[in-house]
């Protein structure tokens with residue numbers, strides 16, 4: 001799974017231009033290529049990639065079914081617009097919009113209710129890592145975000161481990177550090193559900209992934225894919241990451 005997170009970048013026109021360039025490569029790849037695009041581009045992007053392997057998603061949803069929440073968008077709305085998946089709990093949402101694990105858990109429920117594949121983002125801050133809190137933070141986030149979600153829904157869930165200090169900083173984690181966090185996440189999911197189910201859940205690494213380091217991460221046992229911000233904005237770098245996935249998984 002290679003997931004691009006465009007954040008607040010790209011108009012409809014720019015999105016379509018990007019897709020035109022990336023489509024041939026995505027079609028050939030063994031990776032599931034997914035793009036979390038701005039709400040405004042979901043419909044047009046989906047129309048373009050229908051009948052292809054690319055999946056389109058939203059970067060957020062509200063935690064209510066519907067209501068008087070000016071400016072917000074509900075799960076069934078992004079679904080209707082064409083989204084196949086949604087990101088929830090991205091660290092930028094937690095930081096700038098004060099989202100909590102409890103709120104993210106509600107978003108997970110909303111998203112699953114309308115059958116969207118749901119990628120839950122978690123990760124520790126630099127301070128938490130320095131103070132030896134990483135394990136606690138990841139465990140707590142996973143338990144709280146997945147609270148009350150039955151294992152029969154596990155096939156609709158992915159986890160993105162994104163250390164906050166690595167996002168947008170150019171300072172990616174080492175593959176060993178990421179692998180350690182991923183295997184911890186796998187263990188927590190196993191405790192929540194069971195080993196077989198935990199093996200099924202894709203755990204993606206995110207945080208300053210680029211065309212130079214993507215293959216390092218992908219070679220690790222518990223890293224099943226990547227969540228890519230900055231490097232997903234240019235077709236050249238994103239294409240290279242997709243082809244690295246194919247290479248690593250065929251060798």
Ligand code: PGA
Pocket residue numbers: 005162166167168169170206207208209227228229230231
């Ligand atoms: P980055 O962003 O690749 O630019 O570090 C990752 C993300 O925020 O998902």
